[in-house]
């Protein structure tokens with residue numbers, strides 16, 4: 001079974017209600033490849049999830065950008081996986097590098113979050129990626145393998161997991177990884193899954209790329225064998241997100 005192309009739009013901490021309505025309208029009016037070809041998920045800030053969910057076209061899905069590591073309770077400011085399930089939000093992004101760096105989320109903490117969210121029935125976009133310093137030190141594969149291992153150690157079923165490879169140096173910088181750089185790490189991650197999880201999981205798990213993806217570079221990146229889609233930040237707030245979704249046709253061509 002082929003891996004269906006996956007395009008996620010991570011809106012991060014952006015937008016007013018008016019801006020959100022405008023983005024949704026652009027998406028709703030867009031002509032994109034069918035659901036058989038591409039799975040599209042947009043991830044607004046928590047407060048806009050109900051608005052987006054209720055107004056977004058039915059062939060696109062919503063995702064939260066984070067959730068708490070265990071059952072809800074006395075955790076001021078957090079949102080639990082159960083709450084997302086209750087609101088019928090199917091996806092959650094976990095382990096984004098901004099949270100790892102700014103909020104000190106460790107590999108183990110992210111692994112615990114992934115395991116808990118999956119156990120509640122959520123689907124997870126799990127982010128991994130190296131800093132520029134780590135890349136220059138030649139430790140890219142070690143870093144992403146350790147991040148992936150912390151997840152693999154805690155879960156047994158990968159069917160609801162998409163792995164997002166997001167080199168930190170490429171996020172929001174306009175400095176996109178070359179298609180060859182992306183392919184090299186995606187291939188390395190797939191081999192890691194094959195060796196440490198199973199051949200089936202390696203073959204079926206989508207590994208998507210994130211980091212300055214835009215309407216201009218998406219097709220070449222999508223052409224790489226092991227690039228199964230994108231997690232898009234800045235460009236997901238703009239009409240060019242539609243072109244990025246349409247890059248899925250590169251795979252089916």
Ligand SMILES: O=C[C@H](O)COP(=O)(O)O
Pocket residue numbers: 010096166170171172173174210211212213231232233234235
């Ligand atoms: O989650 C998305 C990534 O952080 C990429 O962000 P960017 O497309 O703005 O570089």
